[in-house]
Amino acid sequence: MTPPRTVEEHAETIARLVEPLLAGGTTERLPLAEAAGRVTAAAVRSDVDLPLFRNSQMDGYAVRSSDIRNVPVALEVSGDIPAGHTVPVILTPGTALRIMTGAPVPSGADTIVPVEDTDLVLGRDDDLRGAVVTIGRSRRPGEFVRERGSDLRRGDVLVEAGVRLAARHLAALAAAGVEAVEVRQLLRVGILTTGAELVSAEKGSAERGTDGTPAGFGQVFDANGIALAALVEESGAVVSVRTATSDDHDEFERALMDAVGASDLVVTSGGISKGAYEVVREVLQPHGAEVVTVAMQPGGPQATAVVAGVPVLSFPGNPVSTQVSFTVFLRDLLRASAGLAAAGVETAQLAAELRSVVGKRQFLRGRRLPDGTVEQVAGPSSHLVAAMARADVLIDVPAETETLAAGDDVTVWTL
Amino acid sequence: MTPPRTVEEHAETIARLVEPLLAGGTTERLPLAEAAGRVTAAAVRSDVDLPLFRNSQMDGYAVRSSDIRNVPVALEVSGDIPAGHTVPVILTPGTALRIMTGAPVPSGADTIVPVEDTDLVLGRDDDLRGAVVTIGRSRRPGEFVRERGSDLRRGDVLVEAGVRLAARHLAALAAAGVEAVEVRQLLRVGILTTGAELVSAEKGSAERGTDGTPAGFGQVFDANGIALAALVEESGAVVSVRTATSDDHDEFERALMDAVGASDLVVTSGGISKGAYEVVREVLQPHGAEVVTVAMQPGGPQATAVVAGVPVLSFPGNPVSTQVSFTVFLRDLLRASAGLAAAGVETAQLAAELRSVVGKRQFLRGRRLPDGTVEQVAGPSSHLVAAMARADVLIDVPAETETLAAGDDVTVWTL
Numbered sequence: 001m002t003p004p005r006t007v008e009e010h011a012e013t014i015a016r017l018v019e020p021l022l023a024g025g026t027t028e029r030l031p032l033a034e035a036a037g038r039v040t041a042a043a044v045r046s047d048v049d050l051p052l053f054r055n056s057q058m059d060g061y062a063v064r065s066s067d068i069r070n071v072p073v074a075l076e077v078s079g080d081i082p083a084g085h086t087v088p089v090i091l092t093p094g095t096a097l098r099i100m101t102g103a104p105v106p107s108g109a110d111t112i113v114p115v116e117d118t119d120l121v122l123g124r125d126d127d128l129r130g131a132v133v134t135i136g137r138s139r140r141p142g143e144f145v146r147e148r149g150s151d152l153r154r155g156d157v158l159v160e161a162g163v164r165l166a167a168r169h170l171a172a173l174a175a176a177g178v179e180a181v182e183v184r185q186l187l188r189v190g191i192l193t194t195g196a197e198l199v200s201a202e203k204g205s206a207e208r209g210t211d212g213t214p215a216g217f218g219q220v221f222d223a224n225g226i227a228l229a230a231l232v233e234e235s236g237a238v239v240s241v242r243t244a245t246s247d248d249h250d251e252f253e254r255a256l257m258d259a260v261g262a263s264d265l266v267v268t269s270g271g272i273s274k275g276a277y278e279v280v281r282e283v284l285q286p287h288g289a290e291v292v293t294v295a296m297q298p299g300g301p302q303a304t305a306v307v308a309g310v311p312v313l314s315f316p317g318n319p320v321s322t323q324v325s326f327t328v329f330l331r332d333l334l335r336a337s338a339g340l341a342a343a344g345v346e347t348a349q350l351a352a353e354l355r356s357v358v359g360k361r362q363f364l365r366g367r368r369l370p371d372g373t374v375e376q377v378a379g380p381s382s383h384l385v386a387a388m389a390r391a392d393v394l395i396d397v398p399a400e401t402e403t404l405a406a407g408d409d410v411t412v413w414t415l
Numbered sequence: 416m417t418p419p420r421t422v423e424e425h426a427e428t429i430a431r432l433v434e435p436l437l438a439g440g441t442t443e444r445l446p447l448a449e450a451a452g453r454v455t456a457a458a459v460r461s462d463v464d465l466p467l468f469r470n471s472q473m474d475g476y477a478v479r480s481s482d483i484r485n486v487p488v489a490l491e492v493s494g495d496i497p498a499g500h501t502v503p504v505i506l507t508p509g510t511a512l513r514i515m516t517g518a519p520v521p522s523g524a525d526t527i528v529p530v531e532d533t534d535l536v537l538g539r540d541d542d543l544r545g546a547v548v549t550i551g552r553s554r555r556p557g558e559f560v561r562e563r564g565s566d567l568r569r570g571d572v573l574v575e576a577g578v579r580l581a582a583r584h585l586a587a588l589a590a591a592g593v594e595a596v597e598v599r600q601l602l603r604v605g606i607l608t609t610g611a612e613l614v615s616a617e618k619g620s621a622e623r624g625t626d627g628t629p630a631g632f633g634q635v636f637d638a639n640g641i642a643l644a645a646l647v648e649e650s651g652a653v654v655s656v657r658t659a660t661s662d663d664h665d666e667f668e669r670a671l672m673d674a675v676g677a678s679d680l681v682v683t684s685g686g687i688s689k690g691a692y693e694v695v696r697e698v699l700q701p702h703g704a705e706v707v708t709v710a711m712q713p714g715g716p717q718a719t720a721v722v723a724g725v726p727v728l729s730f731p732g733n734p735v736s737t738q739v740s741f742t743v744f745l746r747d748l749l750r751a752s753a754g755l756a757a758a759g760v761e762t763a764q765l766a767a768e769l770r771s772v773v774g775k776r777q778f779l780r781g782r783r784l785p786d787g788t789v790e791q792v793a794g795p796s797s798h799l800v801a802a803m804a805r806a807d808v809l810i811d812v813p814a815e816t817e818t819l820a821a822g823d824d825v826t827v828w829t830l
Contacts, residue, residue, distance in 0.1 A: 059690035084611030172804035196499030275474035389587035
């Protein structure tokens with residue numbers, strides 16, 4: 001029996017196992033429309049200048065600035081350049097060309113006069129022939145002209161490597177005509193929940209007793225499969241396999257080998273404590289598993305192993321223990337892999353006195369009150385799965401602390 | 416010409432149009448496994464007690480506390496109750512039953528003795544017949560027994576209405592045997608981008624010139640369709656329709672009616688300023704659209720309408736203007752509908768002096784530096800779509816402000 005580990009020591013063990021997955025990893029090429037939320041595998045450079053061509057910043061008239069030095073001045077409107085006009089146009093000196101925002105600035109023009117500075121607002125179907133526009137204000141060369149390449153030069157980086165693609169990145173990539181982008185593959189996490197007592201409500205397969213309980217006396221509904229799946233996805237990874245097994249050795253071993261074959265990382269719940277039917281411990285130990293006690297509550301029994309090159313993290317099976325273990329040990333590693341910021345760990349004040357157990361770091365379920373303080377939700381016991389649904393933080397109480405007073409600062413983990 | 420609106424006034428107009436969608440709305444029943452991230456339409460009550468039955472909190476021995484009042488005491492092991500044991504068991508007074516965590520506590524037993532307090536650690540296949548366990552520590556009645564209903568009573572609320580379902584909620588629902596849950600339907604947002612100059616790079620349909628530019632001189636790649644789609648999804652809504660049209664009146668009107676028929680809300684970009692080819696303005700005005708100028712930059716021209724009962728929000732078409740308009744006017748409304756917290760608006764210090772334009776509230780693109788200060792990224796012009804990809808905040812400069820000094824506090828909107 002090894003002495004209990006601290007939370008920090010076990011977190012380091014898990015980080016050592018998981019971090020190689022986060023840095024390296026395979027990549028895939030995705031069309032832009034499927035790449036939202038994914039992380040770039042390499043910097044993306046532009047094949048084009050942005051803007052692609054010299055264009056107008058305003059609806060108005062393209063002129064030579066030298067023709068509007070003395071205002072007011074009347075200029076013949078020699079033509080019209082709508083946005084999307086695909087034929088290059090040359091400005092006849094001493095005239096004006098009506099132009100729309102985004103349309104290519106004609107050769108010979110160096111200034112756009114906004115329509116507000118003129119006396120001539122023409123509609124879509126008006127005949128421009130013979131029209132004369134009077135311009136009331138002079139403009140400097142280059143005013144309201146967007147020069148080609150003024151946003152980005154061909155060859156410049158559009159999006160750096162390691163960036164989670166949000167709307168603004170996709171907009172820049174799309175604007176530069178990028179059709180597809182190389183992104184990191186999502187981390188594939190296999191989920192195995194164990195326990196002979198577990199039946200699944202989700203599939204509608206459980207036979208029910210007349211009072212709504214599972215038909216089988218002594219059976220409980222599996223909460224850990226769906227909780228781990230949601231936690232994995234909230235953390236930006238993807239569930240590769242999700243299997244519930246009994247505590248039969250061969251059944252679990254087959255499920256483990258299937259999961260390992262399909263996953264970058266496998267998470268198990270249950271079967272690692274000191275009981276007589278601890279299937280995860282029994283199957284993992286021949287693979288060199290470290291089965292340890294971590295000085296924390298909930299979440300004491302923990303194990304780690306590497307099976308066929310794939311890290312396996314084993315959490316205890318009480319639903320609260322499973323969720324707390326994931327939150328404390330794995331959440332931020334997965335989030336980092338997905339380019340997500342670490343979930344918040346911050347300081348808050350306690351709303352009321354709180355008692356803890358000396359010798360184990362407690363992760364009590366708590367909730368934030370409107371005044372920003374936090375209070376404990378229900379008791380510390382790890383089977384209180386319904387109480388945990390009312391929590392929005394874990395209150396992190398150091399191992400050496402026995403009581404905390406109202407107003408004391410505590411560390412809280414946002415759920 | 417109406418006088419310019421303030422940002423607050425236009426935000427109120429949009430909120431009045433959109434808020435009815437957020438509160439009411441249709442609901443749907445989803446299997447638990449598909450309900451992650453969705454918002455409960457009503458409180459979910461439990462059909463069962465949790466725990467479902469009185470069970471053991473420890474691996475150990477179920478006994479009568481009165482039999483272990485004087486320790487050490489040797490008790491015959493009269494049987495074995497593994498987790499998942501589905502036959503009720505009765506404890507013979509004066510004996511102990513081996514029991515695993517989560518297994519039903521036998522009738523007659525009122526205490527669990529943890530295996531650590533005994534001399535008898537039996538393996539899975541050990542023969543219990545005739546075994547005697549010596550118990551070294553007395554325990555109070557009820558110790559390590561989890562009473563039926565101690566977490567939640569039948570009829571109690573498992574998850575309140577209006578809760579975005581995260582792992583801990585799904586775990587509680589699954590534990591109570593809930594198979595499906597009534598959730599709000601996702602808000603369906605239709606997206607229409609307009610502009611005769613736009614071609615799409617995403618579909619690979621654009622013919623390219625030899626230098627990588629679109630084949631057509633004067634054409635640009637549409638950035639707004641993908642940006643709005645990503646913004647809608649980041650905000651917890653779903654894209655119902657996404658169409659790019661030219662500035663042809665009938666083409667846009669058909670696309671609008673299709674979008675309105677399939678959506679709770681329609682967002683358009685482009686076609687609402689003062690030019691001659693403003694298709695969105697032209698089509699929406701007969702529907703009673705309010706076409707306004709908002710005293711902001713980027714994002715000045717804005718319009719709102721209700722078409723066939725569906726709110727239509729029209730943003731200007733420059734890619735930065737579109738993204739800023741969505742962020743300022745719509746993001747937090749959609750997030751509220753999806754049960755997501757408002758995206759952060761906070762105060763930061765400027766890293767360097769900054770100049771602004773008096774009379775218009777500026778939303779300058781900025782980024783956070785490692786020391787927590789923010790600096791402007793590139794210029795204020797609304798065509799700088801690549802520069803916006805380097806930003807992670809909008810720096811919100813009040814309309815009356817012309818210059819801000821390094822160290823001054825500014826409001827920043829997190830992108």
